[in-house]
Amino acid sequence: MAKEWGYASHNGPDHWHELFPNAKGENQSPVELHTKDIRHDPSLQPWSVSYDGGSAKTILNNGKTCRVVFDDTYDRSMLRGGPLPGPYRLRQFHLHWGSSDDHGSEHTVDGVKYAAELHLVHWNPKYNTFKEALKQRDGIAVIGIFLKIGHENGEFQIFLDALDKIKTKMAKLRSLLSSAENEPPVPLVSNWRPPQPINNRVVRASFK
Numbered sequence: 001m002a003k004e005w006g007y008a009s010h011n012g013p014d015h016w017h018e019l020f021p022n023a024k025g026e027n028q029s030p031v032e033l034h035t036k037d038i039r040h041d042p043s044l045q046p047w048s049v050s051y052d053g054g055s056a057k058t059i060l061n062n063g064k065t066c067r068v069v070f071d072d073t074y075d076r077s078m079l080r081g082g083p084l085p086g087p088y089r090l091r092q093f094h095l096h097w098g099s100s101d102d103h104g105s106e107h108t109v110d111g112v113k114y115a116a117e118l119h120l121v122h123w124n125p126k127y128n129t130f131k132e133a134l135k136q137r138d139g140i141a142v143i144g145i146f147l148k149i150g151h152e153n154g155e156f157q158i159f160l161d162a163l164d165k166i167k168t169k170m171a172k173l174r175s176l177l178s179s180a181e182n183e184p185p186v187p188l189v190s191n192w193r194p195p196q197p198i199n200n201r202v203v204r205a206s207f208k
């Protein structure tokens with residue numbers, strides 16, 4: 001059986017380069033964010049989103065994460081602003097989480113880890129298909145949102161409503177299983193990649 005990437009000791013982030021050499025490239029994600037090193041860039045525009053909750057098509061546990069896939073055949077759920085050259089279509093969102101509330105996010109801020117991280121994956125429609133956009137430097141835009149245990153946030157109700165269909169509150173997320181063929185089921189936890197070297201990259205922010 002062909003080797004497949006994952007988050008276990010035998011196929012986790014330390015082994016991804018064996019299947020995907022680019023995983024050892026200079027521009028890897030996630031990174032450790034140091035607020036003292038973030039550069040203010042007043043040219044960055046505010047983010048603007050217009051998401052249509054009705055465009056959510058499927059909810060899937062693919063053995064690596066919980067993923068919600070959207071209809072992206074036309075400009076239905078869109079992201080604009082920031083450093084983007086134009087509008088981007090929402091393709092899917094997925095989550096990363098840990099085995100407990102003190103870790104699980106992929107990015108960290110001044111050493112602080114969050115219980116989970118939500119990734120909203122968008123693509124540039126000038127490339128006709130998501131697959132083609134993946135090959136381009138300006139093809140993909142991913143918004144990362146830290147999640148922590150607290151009070152309900154109505155602004156994210158579109159996501160909470162979708163996730164609730166498969167009962168994915170944190171305890172339920174940790175009860176999902178990752179089961180390879182002919183192997184016993186194991187809990188799907190700690191599906192996050194550790195921070196990678198930032199190298200010569202500069203993190204910019206629209207605020208001080």
